Amino acid sequence: MQFAKRIEGLKPSDIQEMFKLAADPKVISFASGVPDSTYFPIKEMERLAGTILSENAEKALQYGATEGYIPLREKIAARMKKDDIDTSVDNIMVTTGSQQGLELSAKIFLNEGDAVVCEKPSYAGAISAFKSYLPEFVEINTDEHGMIMEELEKALEMKDNIKMIYVIPDFQNPTGKSWSLERRKELIKLANCYDVPVIVDDAYGEVRFNKEKTPSLRSFDTERKVIHLGSFSKTLCPGLRVGWVEADIDVLQKYIIIKQSSDMHTNILAQMKVDKYLELYDFDAHIAEINSVYKARRDTMIEAIKEHFPSNCTYTYPEGGMFIWVEMPGNVDAREVLMESIKENVAFIPGEPFYPNGGVKNAFRLNFSNANESKIKEGIERLAKVLKQFTD
Amino acid sequence: MQFAKRIEGLKPSDIQEMFKLAADPKVISFASGVPDSTYFPIKEMERLAGTILSENAEKALQYGATEGYIPLREKIAARMKKDDIDTSVDNIMVTTGSQQGLELSAKIFLNEGDAVVCEKPSYAGAISAFKSYLPEFVEINTDEHGMIMEELEKALEMKDNIKMIYVIPDFQNPTGKSWSLERRKELIKLANCYDVPVIVDDAYGEVRFNKEKTPSLRSFDTERKVIHLGSFSKTLCPGLRVGWVEADIDVLQKYIIIKQSSDMHTNILAQMKVDKYLELYDFDAHIAEINSVYKARRDTMIEAIKEHFPSNCTYTYPEGGMFIWVEMPGNVDAREVLMESIKENVAFIPGEPFYPNGGVKNAFRLNFSNANESKIKEGIERLAKVLKQFTD
Structure with a gap:
């Protein structure tokens, strides 16, 4: 074959x-x-399970909208707003884990032979998802403050086929490194200047051991270059496969179309569970x-x-x-x-x-x-x- | 952008x-x-929900294998065997709805410009999934017995870029038509002769109003050209997003690799629910x-x-x-x-x-x-x- x-x-x-x-x-x-x-x-999930089915079973088990379950999208938007991100329910699409967000991003932005920039090293699961669209990879070295901006700028200047920048600015997989505020600001400047979308993989952002949070790339993304991928896998549980994409509405529309033919929508019952959990319990x-x-x-x-x-x-x-x-x-x-x-x-x-x-x-x-x-x-x-x- | x-x-x-x-x-x-x-x-699903979490919560909520939950894969294989299909647990991968099986099939078999054969008309969701890989579509007319084999043979003879045949032999979406036994046999002959994989979309096969079942294409697929896509969406419920791919082990390996970077695995709790349902209740x-x-x-x-x-x-x-x-x-x-x-x-x-x-x-x-x-x-x-x- x-x-x-x-x-x-x-x-x-x-x-x-x-x-x-x-x-x-x-x-x-x-x-x-x-x-x-x-x-x-687990105890909380057990309590939820019965409630959702007894209150809302027909909806929980039926086909649903590709964008996701509205109350969950609202709660995700509200959580992002607390981090000074200017967003709304209309900017959020639920994904089948944030791995799906990576796959969809590659599918939306990369033609064969286009280049994707990533940190050196970067997350293996993202590399696999991107590789399946046959791009060129431009690896940029990092130091203790994040990606080295001189290298990135040089790449953006020299190469006209860069269609996407992929970064994990907080507690990176695999290195555990985080980006400084300054580097984040410089990245947004370069993305604006070269008009390249930045896929921000925030799978680990909330798994933080010190009190202070460095502001998210999205929080000073004035020209809407950032596509933010969030996940409940590390903070709640991964088995439910619930993550999200936050993006400009026009860009999100592409994600919705592509997700529609990928898996129609994410398991509704799982979305309702996460939603109910956020409603009833103290997630923080x-x-x-x-x-x-x-x-x-x-x-x-x-x-x-x-x-x-x-x-x-x-x-x-x-x-x-x-x-x-x-x-x-x-x-x-x-x-x-x-x-x-x-x-x-x-x-x-x-x-x-x-x-x-x-x-x-x-x-x-x-x-x-x-x-x-x-x-x-x-x-x-x-x-x-x-x-x-x-x-x- | x-x-x-x-x-x-x-x-x-x-x-x-x-x-x-x-x-x-x-x-x-x-x-x-x-x-x-x-x-x-719904009643049955409510009863299951608590049981699974109280017995097996850590596994249900953790990351799992891309192939899917083994007991469910075993039960799917057993159900297919009852239909005279020679298969085993190793031939089954669980998908996030059978829509994902369509998306993965296109990704695995179609380069840009390759041709995919389908019935005229065919399922719009499959067409969208395939279209995103930029193929040529070869539409073959159908009559009351299924796809017209002379047309298919002519296409296979004339065009050397046909990489995949997609059919819905039972109660087709959108026409409701089914294929005769003879047409099914002829299709397998042609697929063997031209060495082209046949994606069989069996979303509706069990929603049958007369007693007799026309044997599935897989049941006389001696040279392993058929990739069978099954679904629980029409018979159990669609909200859980649980379907499957049945294929030759080497081919299935490709599906596993591609699914891994698409969404890691299908919601485990949902897989356990379907499994438990099949164990405890009379699905037929x-x-x-x-x-x-x-x-x-x-x-x-x-x-x-x-x-x-x-x-x-x-x-x-x-x-x-x-x-x-x-x-x-x-x-x-x-x-x-x-x-x-x-x-x-x-x-x-x-x-x-x-x-x-x-x-x-x-x-x-x-x-x-x-x-x-x-x-x-x-x-x-x-x-x-x-x-x-x-x-x-």
């Missing part, structure tokens, strides 16, 4: 393969970027609770790394999110390290899938949200021993 | 627009292809119940059409599904008829979006599943009066 050209380069993502490995209870997994299910609001208090758990785990992991990792490995210090990024000396291949560490029952994700153009083998991603503190200590110690064999 | 080329030709589908019209309670709507929500198994009895309701509505609609429609309008007689297809004299434009009939508070779908290459204006689709018998009588009478103004 003959497949389309776009299929040739695609391989199953390491991340999904890691889910399978991580399923062995002996393995301490720092691999998948999964929230800890013991902190899902819930977020604060999980954030305090994840913060403690980050601290534990950082301490253990400091104590045990070889000194020629560097690592990031995330102020939120779920990930620490480790770089080893240039000649070390993270896949080989993984093969050894699996024997010691520790798993992580080698960094390669986070580089769309490949070529970087000496980095890996550690997740700290999904193992408790004693497992984190134990796992990092074991991993450190393996690392020493490779980096000595 | 600049959009990809594929976006230019896409307009919001009439069908979704019709949902909005049909929402006015004064309107008798034969427009949307929606099951009657009063027959959803439920299907028999809704089929008897829809059969009576079909009878009522056919009777009313016979009695009131102008004699120069022809119509199909569906043995299942949800639709009757009406053709008016060649000079009548169904959109103009709709504009008038809306004034009389009756809605239907003009036929044009069901022809990917356009050009046919004198046909329309009537849905009989979503209005009760007295409304059907009343609506058809009103519509007949409008039709007489146009066809006299």
